[in-house]
Amino acid sequence: MQQADHNGHGKVVLMRVLAATLLGFTIAAAAHCYRRKSRAKRDQHIIPRLDRTESSGFGNLERFPHYVARKMGFADPNECPQLCKLAYDYLERSEGCENNIFDYFANLPEAESLFVKLLEEFE
Numbered sequence: 001m002q003q004a005d006h007n008g009h010g011k012v013v014l015m016r017v018l019a020a021t022l023l024g025f026t027i028a029a030a031a032h033c034y035r036r037k038s039r040a041k042r043d044q045h046i047i048p049r050l051d052r053t054e055s056s057g058f059g060n061l062e063r064f065p066h067y068v069a070r071k072m073g074f075a076d077p078n079e080c081p082q083l084c085k086l087a088y089d090y091l092e093r094s095e096g097c098e099n100n101i102f103d104y105f106a107n108l109p110e111a112e113s114l115f116v117k118l119l120e121e122f123e
Helices: 002-043 064-071 083-094 097-104 111-122
Strands: 051-052 056-062
Touching: 064 083, 064 111, 083 097, 083 111, 097 111
Parallel strands: none
Antiparallel strands: 051 056
């Protein structure tokens, strides 16, 4: 009789351990999914956008000047058309593009540091 009571207690302990393990795995999986989604949202800011079509194919890749404008904090690239033009010229490495970029900042107090920061962003 005493052995039957002991065996029943062991089953209860085993069930509690299994329940705690299952709960732990569930919490770990939920935390992993949450971190992955938040990281994906954060990373969308640093990579060019790729539009998808309805047939799940790939559409258009975001143009470099629009990507630079979005990365610098402009929601609409039409807010800074001159900056987009400078980015496109820099991408093509057209003649005098660095002079044009410096001229863009010439009237500002910290023109040289802004020039260097923009070139770093382009790279």
